[in-house]
Amino acid sequence: MDNFVYNNPTKIIFGKDSIKQVGEACKNEKANCVMVVYGGDYLKENGTLDLVKESLKDAGLDYVIYDGVQSNPCVSQVKKAAAIVKEKNVDFLLAIGGGSAIDTAKGIAIEAASDINIIDVLYGNKEVDSCFPVGVISTIAGSGSEASCSVILTIDEQKLKRAYDSDKIRPRFAIMDPISTFTLPKIQMLSGGCDILMHTLERYFTCTTSNTELIDRMSEGLLITVMEAIKAAKKDPCDYEARANLMWAGSLSHNGLLETGRISDWATHRLEHELSGLFDVIHGCGLTALWATWAKYVYKTNLERFFRFAVEVMKVEANYFDIEETALKGIEALNNFFKEVGMPTSIDELGLVLNEADIEQMANNCLLGSTTIGHFKPLLKEDIITIYNNAIQGGFYEGK
The missing domain is CATH 3.40.50.1970 (Rossmann fold)
Structure with a gap:
């Protein structure tokens, strides 16, 4: 830690x-x-x-x-x-x-x-x-x-x-x-709930992996609870306990507690900020449209961390003989959750048509004042451009 x-x-x-x-x-x-x-x-x-x-x-x-x-x-x-x-x-x-x-x-x-x-x-x-x-x-x-x-x-x-x-x-x-929060439009509830997940995942996928067990367990519990609460609130907008869990989880995910003792990533947020800055995308929608593509691009940096996420959070059956397969199934499982609740999982699903100049501008904006973004796997300009291009149709895992 x-x-x-x-x-x-x-x-x-x-x-x-x-x-x-x-x-x-x-x-x-x-x-x-x-x-x-x-x-x-x-x-x-x-x-x-x-x-x-x-x-x-x-x-x-x-x-x-x-x-x-x-x-x-x-x-x-x-x-x-x-x-x-x-x-x-x-x-x-x-x-x-x-x-x-x-x-x-x-x-x-x-x-x-x-x-x-x-x-x-x-x-x-x-x-x-x-x-x-x-x-x-x-x-x-x-x-x-x-x-x-x-x-x-x-x-x-x-x-x-x-x-x-x-x-x-x-x-x-x-x-x-x-x-x-009972009377919020459904898209705002869903977008907010997914933003909570992303705030937590930006900290969970850390390059600090030694003795982070306490915060890992807190993060995993929060992720599971938020996914359950999103489903419950979608089914019944007046479910007080679901709304209460979402509201308190929103603060806990972003008040600094879950990044204690570790270095956070924030690459997905940086990628999304340029998308919403240029095209006024709803923040949570932009995040879910990008996350699986980022994850599939970087997961080999630390297979064990993605394996743990798959097993502990997404409840994928562990295959200890092929941890890469399990890790990829975890990415697929979260992407399928986004689909299930009605969130976009590609840039196409945001209703945007990006050209080469748009992607070049977003990549340059991401790097303004720096040479890389993110810490889990530092991303150079060519990495950023590849992720944006792959995210146009969605970078989710379709099986081996």
Whole structure:
């Protein structure tokens, strides 16, 4: 197990009717004027927005509404909202929704707090010294952004999706009521659930394999539970226990716990970020369209790890005389799970038609500032191009 530092100070307020505590939670963080950051109409339709306004009012807090959040949020939105923060003397940001709303709020918190251009931060040219405090009401299980130190935004002109990590942007609290996810469109539940799986797999397929047993077992249990919960929530959208498991797993998969003592990979996420940055793909859909192709490309780097995944997570019968066959069947089994629940397993299934120039641009964007991506098997530009090309029709295993 590698040395590590683990710090996660985000306060989790979990359970039924927990949204009613938001006013008090903001007040405890010394808020005076709160910017409520969200997008879409569903928060109005399901009554969540009214509950939030009432709770803030009861706590004696002023609030400003910013309802311009879009999927795959971009820097231009952040800058527009940051100007409102300064104009209205906002001192606390409250995101309501999933990763898009939370990342927008984190971006606003950076842009509004200093003279640093957030684009410089996303390019890695500047570090954040301070930012506005952020709180979260999570209504979509998936991104884990409600308890993470990461922000991901698209730089508009270049259509580059870039991430920045800092404990300074970690939310002060996250309110998580599984009931708020009942009315989500099915594709958002499925995409979020698969994002949870991918966050876990990025850490599970590690180049650190010595004495990682504890985190391996935690990861395997989470993967199995999430797959079961996705099926249950698809069958009954109001299955509270399934929704609760998805919501809590989303945080546990991405709050840093499952990467303690190991080096994570993140190649699949880097590949997907360029896909969604250019073509506005739903993040979870992009991940499932790419994962099996990545896995089949890299699995020989550590056959034993893919063998373990196949046996312990996907419950493939172990063939100790041919561990490669077992490893490939594990990749096939997860890909079949994605198909079973209705997620895409190829770029074609995303409805995209990519040409050679598109793939060249995505590969270059992946490598901006580096020569490789990923750690399980570092991928050069030619590797990235091959994976994108293979993923057009899907790189799943069809048997020996």
